[in-house]
Amino acid sequence: MKRYDLIIVGAGPSGLSAAVEAAKRGIQVVVFDENEKPGGQLFKQIHKFFGSKEHKAKIRGFRIGEDLLKEASECGVEVVLNATVIGLYLEKEVTVRIGDAVEHYKGDAIIVASGASENMVTFDGWTLPGVIGAGAAQTMMNLHGVKPGRKILMLGSGNVGLVVSFQLLQCGCDVVALVDAAPHIGGYGVHAAKVARTGVPFYLSHTIVKAEGEDRVTGVRIAEVDDKFQFIPGTEKHFEVDTICLAVGLSPMSQLLKMAGCKMEDNPKKGGQVPICDEMGRTSVEGVFVAGDVSGIEEASSAMIEGRIAGITAAEYLGYMDSIESGQRVKGHEEALEGLRQGMFAPKNRGKKIETTDEGIQISENLLKRGYIADDEIGRYPGIRQAAGVHPVMECTQNIPCNPCQDACPKGCISIGENITSLPIAVEGAECVGCGMCVASCSGQAIFLVDEQAGDGYASVTMPYEFLPLPEVGARGKGLGRDGRPVCEAEVLKVQTAKAFDQTHLLTVKVPVYMAMKARFFVAD
Amino acid sequence: MEMRIKEHPILGVQEKEKEVTFFFDGQEIKGYEGEPIAAALKAAGFMVHRYTKKEHKPRGIFCAIGRCTDCVMVVDGKPNVRTCVTPLKEGMQIQTQDGVTALKQMK
Numbered sequence: 001m002k003r004y005d006l007i008i009v010g011a012g013p014s015g016l017s018a019a020v021e022a023a024k025r026g027i028q029v030v031v032f033d034e035n036e037k038p039g040g041q042l043f044k045q046i047h048k049f050f051g052s053k054e055h056k057a058k059i060r061g062f063r064i065g066e067d068l069l070k071e072a073s074e075c076g077v078e079v080v081l082n083a084t085v086i087g088l089y090l091e092k093e094v095t096v097r098i099g100d101a102v103e104h105y106k107g108d109a110i111i112v113a114s115g116a117s118e119n120m121v122t123f124d125g126w127t128l129p130g131v132i133g134a135g136a137a138q139t140m141m142n143l144h145g146v147k148p149g150r151k152i153l154m155l156g157s158g159n160v161g162l163v164v165s166f167q168l169l170q171c172g173c174d175v176v177a178l179v180d181a182a183p184h185i186g187g188y189g190v191h192a193a194k195v196a197r198t199g200v201p202f203y204l205s206h207t208i209v210k211a212e213g214e215d216r217v218t219g220v221r222i223a224e225v226d227d228k229f230q231f232i233p234g235t236e237k238h239f240e241v242d243t244i245c246l247a248v249g250l251s252p253m254s255q256l257l258k259m260a261g262c263k264m265e266d267n268p269k270k271g272g273q274v275p276i277c278d279e280m281g282r283t284s285v286e287g288v289f290v291a292g293d294v295s296g297i298e299e300a301s302s303a304m305i306e307g308r309i310a311g312i313t314a315a316e317y318l319g320y321m322d323s324i325e326s327g328q329r330v331k332g333h334e335e336a337l338e339g340l341r342q343g344m345f346a347p348k349n350r351g352k353k354i355e356t357t358d359e360g361i362q363i364s365e366n367l368l369k370r371g372y373i374a375d376d377e378i379g380r381y382p383g384i385r386q387a388a389g390v391h392p393v394m395e396c397t398q399n400i401p402c403n404p405c406q407d408a409c410p411k412g413c414i415s416i417g418e419n420i421t422s423l424p425i426a427v428e429g430a431e432c433v434g435c436g437m438c439v440a441s442c443s444g445q446a447i448f449l450v451d452e453q454a455g456d457g458y459a460s461v462t463m464p465y466e467f468l469p470l471p472e473v474g475a476r477g478k479g480l481g482r483d484g485r486p487v488c489e490a491e492v493l494k495v496q497t498a499k500a501f502d503q504t505h506l507l508t509v510k511v512p513v514y515m516a517m518k519a520r521f522f523v524a525d
Numbered sequence: 526m527e528m529r530i531k532e533h534p535i536l537g538v539q540e541k542e543k544e545v546t547f548f549f550d551g552q553e554i555k556g557y558e559g560e561p562i563a564a565a566l567k568a569a570g571f572m573v574h575r576y577t578k579k580e581h582k583p584r585g586i587f588c589a590i591g592r593c594t595d596c597v598m599v600v601d602g603k604p605n606v607r608t609c610v611t612p613l614k615e616g617m618q619i620q621t622q623d624g625v626t627a628l629k630q631m632k
Contacts, residue, residue, distance in 0.1 A: 129585025
């Protein structure tokens with residue numbers, strides 16, 4: 001049996017963050033992870049994260065992962081890979097399967113940061129090859145460079161379903177439909193909007209009837225459901241697909257904690273069965289702590305902060321700092337965490353339908369049902385302003401904890417204010433220089449630069465663009481509306497690429513003046 | 526290998542290890558060393574990894590992170606190997622699993 005001061009289960013965002021905090025205090029810490037590589041799911045996240053500066057907003061997930069690994073290695077954190085923790089017993093004894101052997105360890109403290117697993121739904125044909133989890137799709141395309149399929153139907157409109165749909169489009173797959181049994185889109189409107197504007201249709205209040213095929217998926221039938229989730233006859237739709245992707249939520253992987261004797265609860269707001277724990281991650285068993293999704297499903301950003309808090313708390317428990325110091329160290333992290341837990345998508349609001357923003361503006365019903373804001377709805381948000389010359393248009397219409405756009409603008413054209421979840425406001429009188437930093441900084445890809453008098457009888461629209469091939473200046477094509485339908489002829493005026501934009505290219509297209517507030521995507525002929 | 530992503534708008538051109546040859550039910554296939562067996566098979570267009578014992582139903586990749594065990598195959602004679610988390614090596618013999626043994630090939 002080998003002894004450690006602190007044993008951490010899981011080398012994902014929360015486990016590694018906890019390990020860093022503990023190792024900084026000279027604690028002898030080991031992290032076990034069942035995977036071949038550390039980082040958990042961070043390296044599959046190729047989108048820019050939300051939040052504020054302290055949450056590493058507008059940085060792509062895999063880059064945050066690289067930074068975290070570097071920090072952990074600099075602190076001397078020992079990570080054992082291909083090591084599955086299979087038991088957590090009394091007196092903090094731990095059994096770990098490494099290769100074909102089971103090893104025995106004991107820790108003075110344990111932090112369980114085992115994360116979550118994907119939920120599944122069953123339907124006729126759900127076991128056919130070609131029906132995969134959304135996480136599997138991310139793994140195949142973003143880690144292994146292989147397309148999960150050619151024509152794909154996504155089930156689930158939470159942030160995972162929306163983000164993975166966009167990533168499928170980015171790697172060249174055809175997403176034929178985004179389907180959800182719920183009547184409203186579950187994830188951020190901005191994530192839905194960037195999928196919808198490419199032309200992917202959304203089917204809310206619909207679910208899968210049958211996956212078709214003998215040896216593999218060859219098609220799928222969906223149908224509308226009523227408010228009791230029963231199929232409505234005569235509403236079936238058919239799609240030819242080779243892949244069906246399931247993004248129907250995550251459940252905490254809390255089995256080890258139950259095994260350790262921690263008091264558990266079924267908490268739908270936390271995604272299922274979780275250990276009862278306090279804000280510091282202390283469970284009912286002394287010396288056993290939790291952090292990240294295992295204690296309640298949230299984002300990687302919050303998991304990293306929870307990890308830091310648990311690491312500091314474990315250090316105090318082990319006598320490496322006093323309660324005054326740990327209190328001081330935890331305070332900043334708690335405030336950062338609180339910041340992320342605000343707004344209409346906060347854990348406390350899970351499952352609630354919110355109809356107006358904090359500002360008292362009605363949420364777009366089209367956004368919730370079809371994934372895009374209708375042309376006659378967009379004008380009511382404070383980020384939309386008509387002005388002479390080039391100016392930013394912020395199509396950010398829900399209270400989510402995110403504010404990089406405010407910092408990005410060197411001219412003060414965008415204001416969010418103290419409250420991180422407030423909608424961005426187009427500031428009157430501030431002069432836009434058209435630098436495009438706001439467009440590239442918006443993790444939701446919801447900011448556009450519009451110039452209604454760009455030239456003789458035409459307007460220009462600058463949009464974020466993260467697809468290949470990148471259109472060339474002079475390329476002609478169609479401007480697509482927010483709903484993904486072609487609305488006008490368009491020509492590429494400018495293509496900007498910069499290190500500061502971090503792989504988000506800025507495409508400026510020429511459109512008719514009356515389309516300046518309607519054209520939001522470009523496809524070349 | 527059209528299922529391979531040649532260039533990605535965010536990730537660029539992904540570096541691969543050296544190309545290796547392996548065998549799927551006796552058929553010679555190319556893949557990259559160190560990538561999961563399942564990724565190499567997917568890239569080559571193969572989706573059925575095994576048939577269930579009782580009902581002889583096909584199964585393939587499902588979770589791709591070693592959790593669900595749907596993608597297990599017979600690898601170098603050893604059954605129940607999770608192909609989504611097992612790195613590919615030169616000369617590997619991969620066989621479709623039927624129940625808990627290799628599928629008998631009709632020839």
